């Protein structure tokens with residue numbers, strides 16, 4: 001009788017393990033589908049981004065980050081569709097292609113220190129985590145900030161440091177940054193962020209009117225500190241909020 005119980009327990013555990021493994025490989029299959037779609041989008045948008053692909057390294061990392069663990073449970077089955085998804089509090093996790101494009105525009109390098117404004121789900125920070133030395137990310141909604149901090153910690157993204165604050169002022173204690181990524185739409189480029197960008201650094205930011213299409217803008221600060229900007233493609237991001 002006792003032996004039977006032990007056997008039953010063993011089989012139950014085996015079944016749970018097999019179900020989890022099947023689940024993981026199903027998500028991995030879907031994730032590869034997402035990466036293929038990003039590649040197709042990049043080829044389609046070649047005239048905007050001056051190249052027909054997102055760098056291999058960025059694509060490789062996009063193929064490993066478990067996007068399904070950054071979205072609420074009820075959105076999980078859509079996690080690898082190439083579109084934004086709601087993450088609560090009126091906010092969204094960006095479309096994977098846009099995450100890949102913005103990441104690529106930052107030209108991430110293993111020795112880089114990057115600032116993100118708008119942690120949201122933590123997904124963009126996780127993607128950057130695999131490409132640079134240190135990621136600092138600021139979120140204004142404390143519930144989202146706490147949730148993404150927890151997710152990033154549980155998944156072992158140890159080089160991401162988060163804070164709940166208004167990102168308009170950047171993170172002066174950690175400045176300067178090799179690059180800055182802003183994931184909420186704003187009417188102008190915040191001067192504190194320009195100041196906190198290193199000479200030779202890059203910023204990617206959606207600039208435009210609230211609730212309308214913005215222009216994904218690439219900002220370069222050259223070695224003399226002079227600023228130049230280039231509009232990449234029209235995008236729609238949630239609004240940059242706070243006191244500015």
Ligand code: SAH
Pocket residue numbers: 091092093094117118119120121122123124125138139140141144165166167168183184238239240241242
């Ligand atoms: N990068 C996120 C996308 C989140 S959407 C991801 O990968 O999921 C943009 C986020 O910017 C929202 O969570 C919003 O609350 C946040 N945000 C808006 N204004 C902000 C501000 N002034 N400072 C910091 N975060 C802000």
